[in-house]
Amino acid sequence: MALSLKRGRVTAVVERLPDLIRCDVDGTPCIAYPRLTGPVEEGDDVIVNVQARELGLGSGGFDVLYANLTRGLELAMEDGAHVMKLPYTPLQHAVLHAEESMELADTLDGMPVVCCSLHSQVVPACAGIGEGMRVAYLQLPGGALSVSLSDAVRALKARGLVEAAVAVGACIDGDIHCVSAASALVWAKAAGFDAAVCGIGPGIVGTATRLGHGGLAAAETANAAFALGGRSILAMRVSEADERGRHRGVSHHALAVISLCLGGCLISEEDPEGWREACGGLPLSHMGRGPDDDPIFFEAAYAAGRAARIMLE
Numbered sequence: 641m642a643l644s645l646k647r648g649r650v651t652a653v654v655e656r657l658p659d660l661i662r663c664d665v666d667g668t669p670c671i672a673y674p675r676l677t678g679p680v681e682e683g684d685d686v687i688v689n690v691q692a693r694e695l696g697l698g699s700g701g702f703d704v705l706y707a708n709l710t711r712g713l714e715l716a717m718e719d720g721a722h723v724m725k726l727p728y729t730p731l732q733h734a735v736l737h738a739e740e741s742m743e744l745a746d747t748l749d750g751m752p753v754v755c756c757s758l759h760s761q762v763v764p765a766c767a768g769i770g771e772g773m774r775v776a777y778l779q780l781p782g783g784a785l786s787v788s789l790s791d792a793v794r795a796l797k798a799r800g801l802v803e804a805a806v807a808v809g810a811c812i813d814g815d816i817h818c819v820s821a822a823s824a825l826v827w828a829k830a831a832g833f834d835a836a837v838c839g840i841g842p843g844i845v846g847t848a849t850r851l852g853h854g855g856l857a858a859a860e861t862a863n864a865a866f867a868l869g870g871r872s873i874l875a876m877r878v879s880e881a882d883e884r885g886r887h888r889g890v891s892h893h894a895l896a897v898i899s900l901c902l903g904g905c906l907i908s909e910e911d912p913e914g915w916r917e918a919c920g921g922l923p924l925s926h927m928g929r930g931p932d933d934d935p936i937f938f939e940a941a942y943a944a945g946r947a948a949r950i951m952l953e
Contacts, residue, residue, distance in 0.1 A: 644691035645706055650684045659788035659813060665703060668693075672705035673786055673813055676733065678712030685709040723819065725812050726785075737817045738806075738827040745829040748870030752948035753825060755862045755905070756839030756875045757855030757893050759783055760926035761941035763792050765837050765875050766801040767918040768910075768945020773952060776828040776836045777802045779811045780821060780861060782854025784841030787814040792842075792923050799922065803833070811841065821857075822864040835948050836865075839875075848886070855893040859900035866903030871951060873906045874898065875944035881934035882927070908947035912939035 648666040655662040661672040661680045665688050672680045680686075687707045695701065707713070720741070721734035738744070754765045762777065769775055777796070779787045787793060787805045796802040806824045807814030818824035821838065828836045838861045845854040855877070862872035877891040886892045898905070915938060916931065924931045924938055931938050 643689060643706075644694055645687050646690050647685070647687050647709075650680060650682050650686055653680060653682055657788075657794070661705075663705075665705070668703055670703040670705055671789070672708075673788055675788075675813055676715075676731070677705050677708045678715055680705065680708060681711070684711065723817075725807075725817070726810060735812070735817050737819055739819055739823050742827070743830065744823060744826040746826070748825060748829050748865060748868045750951075751825075751829055751833075751865075751870045752835045752873060752951045753861065753865035753870045754835065754837045754873045754875055754944050754948050755858040755865070755897075756837065756941065756944075757858040757877055757897055758844060758926065759790065759792065759839055759842045760924075760937075761875045761877070761944075762837055762839045763796060763922050763924060764915060764919055764938045764941040765839075765945035765948075766796050767915070767922060768912075768942040768947075769801070769835055769837070769949045769952075770918065770945075771800060773834040773949070774832060775802050776804050776806060776824075776831070776833045778806045778808050778818075778821060778824045778828070778836055778838040778861070779814060780808050780838055780840050780857035781810045782840035782845055782857040783843045785811045786841065787811060790842055795923055802837070804831075820864075821861045822868060825861075825865055825868060825870060834952055837945070850892060850896050853893055853896075855897060856900065859897045862897075862901050862905045863903060866901075866905065871906065872901070872904065873908055873944045873947050874901070875941040876907060877937070878940045879926075879934055879937050881929055881937075906947060908940075908943040910943045910946040910950065912943045912946065915939055915942040918942065 652664040721736040877894040
């Protein structure tokens with residue numbers, strides 16, 4: 641299917657963050673990534689990708705600014721960058737990667753790595769690790785590619801529960817960029833981080849099949865962490881409120897991840913007591929359900945983070 645692009649005019653700027661702009665284009669909500677499109681102002685002549693909205697993709701069904709014809713066509717290239725993000729696509733752009741700029745570690749030397757199969761697990765997992773630890777968040781392909789789309793990551797950084805967000809592989813717009821999950825992990829170790837929390841971006845690629853979903857990124861990262869001498873901890877996807885049988889109880893996504901883990905991967909049995917207090921003030925939401933609607937979902941992810949904290953202590 642071809643791109644579904646429309647030309648329009650920015651009619652309002654609703655929210656302006658350093659890495660994300662929410663605006664209206666001809667009265668319709670749209671998001672823009674200023675590091676890719678340049679700054680956005682009311683009245684700008686823009687091209688918008690409207691395909692997700694036309695397909696009715698639920699929470700992901702909003703327009704995305706594709707190009708700003710008024711002020712975004714001559715953005716400066718990042719100094720020293722040679723590796724392309726989104727290579728050989730119309731949005732390819734050179735970004736400096738950590739592998740180009742610093743020496744990486746050879747081993748993780750026991751560093752805990754919490755592996756999430758959903759973005760909504762990242763907040764409780766980081767809350768489980770808690771304050772006083774240097775935590776790197778690694779965003780993996782399998783959901784939204786742009787790190788800056790995540791309000792959850794912004795909240796975790798503001799609370800001091802995440803220090804840096806890494807865009808891995810095809811993911812874009814991170815504080816740091818790495819070619820692979822393996823190199824992102826050894827970058828985190830070399831940079832002095834205590835732990836890593838890995839997960840896909842908001843939303844998930846899914847086909848209602850055992851292996852056709854973005855959550856398998858958790859298995860790939862768990863295997864890389866194990867091979868590099870780290871300690872992998874799987875945040876289990878569990879629900880008592882999901883109406884779909886394949887996700888009720890232990891999700892078939894979680895079982896698929898476990899089946900593909902080739903080395904040692906801990907499934908936490910830590911007591912999640914205190915998880916509500918630890919997560920207080922942080923955004924907790926999964927498929928429109930909050931902590932009171934499906935507490936076990938958030939408890940399980942928190943327990944994985946708590947296991948990492950205990951390893952560190």
